[in-house]
Amino acid sequence: MSNIFDIGSSALNSLQRAISTTGNNIANANTDGYSRQDVEFASRTPNRIGGFTFGTGVEVSSVERAYDAFLTQDVRARTSSSSYFESYATTAGQVDNLMADPATSISAAMDRFFASMEAVANSPTSQAERQVMLSEAETLASRFNYVDARLSELAENSNEQMSVYVTDINQYAQDIAQLNVQIVRLEKTPGGSPNDLLDQRDRAIESLAKLVRVDSRVQEDGSINVFTTSGHRLVSQSGAETLRLSPAQQPDGPVRLFVSAPGGADTEISNLSLGGELGAAIDVSLNVIDRARRDIGLLAVGLTETFNTQHEAGDTLNQVEGAEFFTSITPVATASPLNSGTTIVSAVIDDATELTGASYQIDYTDTVVTITNLSTNTTQEINGTTVSIDGLTFTVSPFSNLTDGDRFLVEPTGRAASSMAVAITDTSDIAAANSGGNVGDNRNMLSLINLRDANTLKDGTQSVYDIYNNAVSQVAVDTRSARANADTELSLLQSVTDRRDGITGVNLEEEAANLIRYQQAYQAAAQIITTANDVFDTLLRATSR
Amino acid sequence: MIGRMSSDQIHQSGLDVILDAQKKLSRTQEELASGKRLLTPADDPVATAQIQSIRSELSRIETMQSNISRASSELAMVEDSVANVEGLLMRARELAVRGANDSLSLQDREIIATEIDALREQLIAAANTQSSDGDYIYAGYAVSAAPYTDATVNATYAGDTGVRAINIAPGLTVNTRFAGEAVFGQGSAATGQLNAFEALAVLSAGLRGNASAAITSLTNNGNAVTQDEAINISMQALDTNLETVRSVRTQLGVRMNRVDDQQALNANFNVRLQETLSGLEDLDYTKAITEMNLQMVALEAAQMAYTKTQSLSLFNYM
Numbered sequence: 001m002s003n004i005f006d007i008g009s010s011a012l013n014s015l016q017r018a019i020s021t022t023g024n025n026i027a028n029a030n031t032d033g034y035s036r037q038d039v040e041f042a043s044r045t046p047n048r049i050g051g052f053t054f055g056t057g058v059e060v061s062s063v064e065r066a067y068d069a070f071l072t073q074d075v076r077a078r079t080s081s082s083s084y085f086e087s088y089a090t091t092a093g094q095v096d097n098l099m100a101d102p103a104t105s106i107s108a109a110m111d112r113f114f115a116s117m118e119a120v121a122n123s124p125t126s127q128a129e130r131q132v133m134l135s136e137a138e139t140l141a142s143r144f145n146y147v148d149a150r151l152s153e154l155a156e157n158s159n160e161q162m163s164v165y166v167t168d169i170n171q172y173a174q175d176i177a178q179l180n181v182q183i184v185r186l187e188k189t190p191g192g193s194p195n196d197l198l199d200q201r202d203r204a205i206e207s208l209a210k211l212v213r214v215d216s217r218v219q220e221d222g223s224i225n226v227f228t229t230s231g232h233r234l235v236s237q238s239g240a241e242t243l244r245l246s247p248a249q250q251p252d253g254p255v256r257l258f259v260s261a262p263g264g265a266d267t268e269i270s271n272l273s274l275g276g277e278l279g280a281a282i283d284v285s286l287n288v289i290d291r292a293r294r295d296i297g298l299l300a301v302g303l304t305e306t307f308n309t310q311h312e313a314g315d316t317l318n319q320v321e322g323a324e325f326f327t328s329i330t331p332v333a334t335a336s337p338l339n340s341g342t343t344i345v346s347a348v349i350d351d352a353t354e355l356t357g358a359s360y361q362i363d364y365t366d367t368v369v370t371i372t373n374l375s376t377n378t379t380q381e382i383n384g385t386t387v388s389i390d391g392l393t394f395t396v397s398p399f400s401n402l403t404d405g406d407r408f409l410v411e412p413t414g415r416a417a418s419s420m421a422v423a424i425t426d427t428s429d430i431a432a433a434n435s436g437g438n439v440g441d442n443r444n445m446l447s448l449i450n451l452r453d454a455n456t457l458k459d460g461t462q463s464v465y466d467i468y469n470n471a472v473s474q475v476a477v478d479t480r481s482a483r484a485n486a487d488t489e490l491s492l493l494q495s496v497t498d499r500r501d502g503i504t505g506v507n508l509e510e511e512a513a514n515l516i517r518y519q520q521a522y523q524a525a526a527q528i529i530t531t532a533n534d535v536f537d538t539l540l541r542a543t544s545r
Numbered sequence: 546m547i548g549r550m551s552s553d554q555i556h557q558s559g560l561d562v563i564l565d566a567q568k569k570l571s572r573t574q575e576e577l578a579s580g581k582r583l584l585t586p587a588d589d590p591v592a593t594a595q596i597q598s599i600r601s602e603l604s605r606i607e608t609m610q611s612n613i614s615r616a617s618s619e620l621a622m623v624e625d626s627v628a629n630v631e632g633l634l635m636r637a638r639e640l641a642v643r644g645a646n647d648s649l650s651l652q653d654r655e656i657i658a659t660e661i662d663a664l665r666e667q668l669i670a671a672a673n674t675q676s677s678d679g680d681y682i683y684a685g686y687a688v689s690a691a692p693y694t695d696a697t698v699n700a701t702y703a704g705d706t707g708v709r710a711i712n713i714a715p716g717l718t719v720n721t722r723f724a725g726e727a728v729f730g731q732g733s734a735a736t737g738q739l740n741a742f743e744a745l746a747v748l749s750a751g752l753r754g755n756a757s758a759a760i761t762s763l764t765n766n767g768n769a770v771t772q773d774e775a776i777n778i779s780m781q782a783l784d785t786n787l788e789t790v791r792s793v794r795t796q797l798g799v800r801m802n803r804v805d806d807q808q809a810l811n812a813n814f815n816v817r818l819q820e821t822l823s824g825l826e827d828l829d830y831t832k833a834i835t836e837m838n839l840q841m842v843a844l845e846a847a848q849m850a851y852t853k854t855q856s857l858s859l860f861n862y863m
Contacts, residue, residue, distance in 0.1 A: 029553065096587045099586055118611075121711070121712065123678055438685065438687040439686065440684065440687060446712065449712065473591075473594045475587075476587045476593050480587040494561075501554050502550055504551075505552070506551055506553070
């Protein structure tokens with residue numbers, strides 16, 4: 001008799017669990033990262049009575065979360081690529097907009113400058129025309145300054161963004177490590193897996209993947225190890241490791257990234273193709289912002305130097321030799337703040353027409369000094385204190401004070417556009433005449449005008465306009481391809497997320513149907529109790545006579 | 546599509562369609578508002594580079610056209626001045642022919658000689674012509690000082706041989722002026738031939754019959770020449786100088802034609818570049834408006850579909 005009650009109540013108990021799980025699913029229908037949970041029923045161990053086997057009711061064997069390990073990995077990977085390109089396209093788009101802004105068009109300013117030179121050529125003795133030419137030259141120089149200042153701002157923002165990303169990455173790594181500890185503890189106790197904690201951990205890893213591309217391995221004890229694609233551990237059984245961004249040499253300069261285990265030493269991450277938003281910020285900073293600055297800077301240096309050379313070949317209105325027209329620009333060399341030696345590096349431009357627009361890194365490692373062209377990634381040793389390459393001479397001094405690990409950055413053109421300036425102030429100092437020519441001589445001015453079309457730069461292959469057009473096109477192409485990739489990656493992410501959510505997500509119709517099903521079953525089980533009660537009553541009545 | 550969808554997905558996909566339709570519509574609106582097909586360089590990097598080059602080419606053509614009108618007016622000014630010089634020399638030639646007539650009285654010749662002297666002064670003044678901005682146009686590059694000063698027989702040239710050139714197209718210049726010695730001759734000291742000033746001095750002295758040592762040194766190595774010989778020599782010299790002046794005028798005519806041709810070429814080029822530019826960056830309004838209508842229909846449909854499907858739920862029947 002008690003058996004019937006037992007069966008009935010086991011059903012009522014199990015169905016209550018099922019209804020509450022369904023309720024929990026409905027309650028979490030909009031919870032991000034929640035995996036739908038399903039109650040698995042199993043029949044209880046049967047009794048053997050008189051040679052027959054009788055069932056003893058039902059029990060909840062487990063509460064499973066709907067989960068697909070492969071799709072979860074896939075979503076993570078797509079999240080990284082999608083956020084990488086999205087973030088890349090956004091920042092590149094800012095540079096692209098800057099280039100499209102009529103207020104920043106260097107080519108329009110050059111047009112006006114060259115037009116003003118034509119007017120001087122037409123009346124070399126006119127002070128008014130000379131004044132216009134000086135003003136246009138100043139406008140051109142300030143336009144270079146403006147573009148560089150805006151690009152520098154973008155680079156600085158990007159660096160600030162990186163440090164925010166690094167803080168967030170460290171936070172997520174901490175969270176994952178803590179969840180690991182809780183999950184390992186619960187996995188040890190009987191009663192199935194801690195579904196909600198697993199969901200939380202998956203969500204944390206997905207948030208991490210948005211910031212930096214990661215690989216993960218689930219360990220036997222239920223904990224998970226997380227690595228960057230460069231192979232550096234972020235989370236392991238021993239806890240979370242910490243990323244650290246080195247201070248940049250300048251607020252808009254290139255950063256260095258280190259990782260350290262709890263209580264361990266720093267390891268530099270040299271391959272910075274990290275994916276995710278952090279990887280995008282690093283890449284876009286180097287490949288779009290810095291590149292644009294170096295290209296615009298190359299134009300500034302190239303125009304300054306070639307113009308000055310021609311200007312100095314002519315005679316002024318006072319019939320003396322022309323001087324510098326634009327202030328000549330020297331390469332910027334900086335020592336890494338992490339250097340311990342007192343050595344400094346300097347560089348001078350020997351021939352602006354040979355400049356490539358690259359920046360250079362000088363390293364002192366294991367008693368060898370090397371110089372690396374950061375655009376081509378070619379490295380060569382420096383024997384002695386100076387080396388001349390690409391129209392530049394680099395000097396390391398004093399050589400003897402170098403300390404292992406010292407690093408220097410030389411930017412021949414990277415910051416040049418900020419230093420563009422007109423050197424002369426007196427209109428008579430404009431050298432329009434050929435050397436020895438009279439005041440009405442305009443031949444040197446005509447030669448200066450011819451610099452407009454002459455392929456003077458990049459080893460005589462490009463004109464000043466070519467350099468500018470290429471710089472703008474390069475940004476446009478980069479932005480466009482990042483946008484296209486972002487669109488593609490987003491639709492791939494959506495499709496794989498759809499497939500995952502198709503498995504893990506809550507469907508309210510389904511839960512409504514389950515609710516009806518379990519409710520009906522519950523009513524039926526309750527009927528078992530009523531029936532058992534009736535049977536019991538009947539028996540009592542029969543025996544109470 | 547997969548068999549099972551979560552409620553969140555159904556909601557999200559409905560919303561995505563609406564947001565996407567809105568994005569497209571807003572892009573078309575922006576294009577219509579600006580009248581441009583390209584809003585940033587990334588919209589079409591190749592066209593951007595072309596547009597930039599064309600813009601700067603257009604601005605250069607504008608400069609070249611203004612250079613050309615400058616060159617035209619300079620050429621016209623020089624032409625006027627040289628025509629004046631030719632007139633002076635022709636009048637002198639005419640007077641020389643008249644003065645060579647033996648039947649003329651001494652007094653008649655004196656009158657003619659006086660006119661010749663006046664012509665010579667006018668010629669020196671013409672050689673010191675200034676442009677509107679104060680340049681001495683026959684001074685070569687030494688534009689700020691008067692090139693000719695009277696030196697009794699000859700006139701001393703203080704200018705140089707420089708010739709003003711103006712850009713009329715990229716890499717193409719036109720010379721607008723002539724150095725003084727190319728118009729008036731270099732003189733006997735340099736070439737053994739009388740220049741225009743010397744010719745007039747010899748003519749005037751010949752007519753008066755009082756050839757000075759300076760004159761005879763020019764005409765007959767310091768030996769005395771007869772009146773007729775002096776007049777003859779000066780007439781020959783005038784012919785040579787007239788020829789030079791006429792050739793200068795011819796050259797000016799050729800240059801004016803070149804400048805006019807170039808102006809027409811530049812104007813044509815300008816039109817063609819404007820057409821290309823418009824093709825590259827301007828919006829096709831008909832197409833854009835049609836597109837906008839379609840996009841609005843799509844947006845409305847998506848909104849309607851969303852509200853209809855979202856209202857369906859099994860819970861409504863429980």
